[in-house]
Amino acid sequence: MSKPLVQVAIAILLHQGKVLVGWRHAEQHQGNKHEFPGGKVESGETTEHACRREVLEEVGIDITDWHAFDSIQFEYEDVIVHLHLFHGIVSDHQLSDIRVPWAWFKRAELQDLNFPKANQAILKRLYAPQVIKISEQITLLKTLAEQQMMYWRVPVSPEHLLNIAELSVEQLSRVIVNVSLWKELNPLQQQAIAAIHLKQSQLMQLRKGDLKVGQRYIAACHDTESAEHAQNIGCDAILLSPVLETLSHPNSDTLGWEQFSLIAQKIHIPIFALGGLQLADLAKAQSYGAYGIAGQRSI
Template identity: 60%
Template sequence: MSKPTIHVAIAILLHQDQVLVGWREATQHQGNKYEFPGGKVENAETPLAACCRETQEEVGIHLSDWHAFDVIGHEYDDVRINLHVFHAHVPTDVLSQIQAPWQWYKRDELLDLNFPSANQAIIQRLYWPRQIKISEQLANLSQLPANQLMYWRVDAHQAECIELAEVSVEHISRLIVNIEMYQQLNSIQQQAISAIHLKQNQVLALKAGDLSKGKRYLAACHDLASMQQAQRIGCDAILLSPVQTTHTHPDAVALGWPQFEALAAAVDIPVFALGGIRRDDLMLAQQHGAYGIAGIRFL
């Protein structure tokens, strides 16, 4: 006998690097586990409409600015689930309307919570390591510590594509590439890549709905307008630079930590500090609102 297929809408609600999480009662399917807001898509209802409705009913807030996050298929012993996942940013002025028992959790705290197995792909996308190494040498990828990703900062030439073809999927899963390189990859490599890097001018040229569903995007930004645009179009994280004067860009005006902190507080997605950062600056950066740090020589 074939298993029934259920379509479920899931809401990923974000505020200041935190994610809204609840608890499934023991009587529910996959009960006694943590959950994101959401529920079954009703007949003649679109997944997005179901997401809005469930957020209103369960959480108590109405949001209209949603981004398609992913569609995830998962098979349990008794049922097949298609998760239609959307994410949205929760403005400060509606925080008081959120109903109990929903709570905010930091992204790395999600790793320690017991979610249904269908949610694991969501957890892995929401979590970012705290350090990003920037390198032109692909060989550095195999030497990364466990707490790092690597942005391979090269042009998408044939030689680089051939070089990447020799890298295992395990290592590719910790690699960030620019959008031009990503478009040259085969489907298996595209599926494995950790994130796609966008330059500031590319961010400014895009609009909501242009980003591919199911992929993480890391936006390079240098000012408030580009950061707000990155969040508006659905990017997952931001590289904000230069925090301090660098050897590679000595003429660029450094933001300084006070301005960095003010800019990081203006968005709800992780912001990595880049530019003149040393390896031991992670705690300092976090004190000024950074999710993590990124750099060329110090990692």
């Protein structure tokens, strides 16, 4: 006897780097576990409309701007669930309308909560190491600390495609490549890669709906306009630079920590501070609103 297939809409609600989480009652399917807002898609209803309705009914707020985030199918002993994920931003004026027991958690804290097994892929997508190493040498991937990813900053070439082919799926899961190189990979490599990098010029050519559902995107931004655009089209994270003066660009204009903080206050997806930073600067960067840091020479 075949198992029933249930279509479910799930909302990933974001505010100032945190994610909204609730609790499933014991009598519910997969009860006594943490959960993201959402529920079954009703007949004649689109998945996005279901997501908006469920958030309004459960959480008490009406979010009108959604981004398709991922699509996951998971088989339990009694049912198959197809999760349609969307993420949206909660504004400051909506915070007071959020009902109990919904609460905000930092992304790193999500790993310690008791979610249903179907949500493990969501948690993996939401969490990212706090340090990004930038390098043109793929061999440095072997020396990375466990809490680091690498942005392999190289152009498209036959040699670089061969280098990618030599990496395992586990290694690819820690590598970021620019969208130009990503497009040349085979489907398995594209799926395994940690994130797709967008230069600011590439970012500003994209609009909402252009990003591939199920892929993590990290955009390079240098000002408020580009950072807000990255968030508005559904990017997962931002590399915001240059924070401080760098050896490679000694006379370039820098943001400084105060301007970095002003931009961070307007952005609800993770921001990695980039430019003139060392590992010892991680705590300072986070005090100004960064999720993590990125760098080339000193990371």
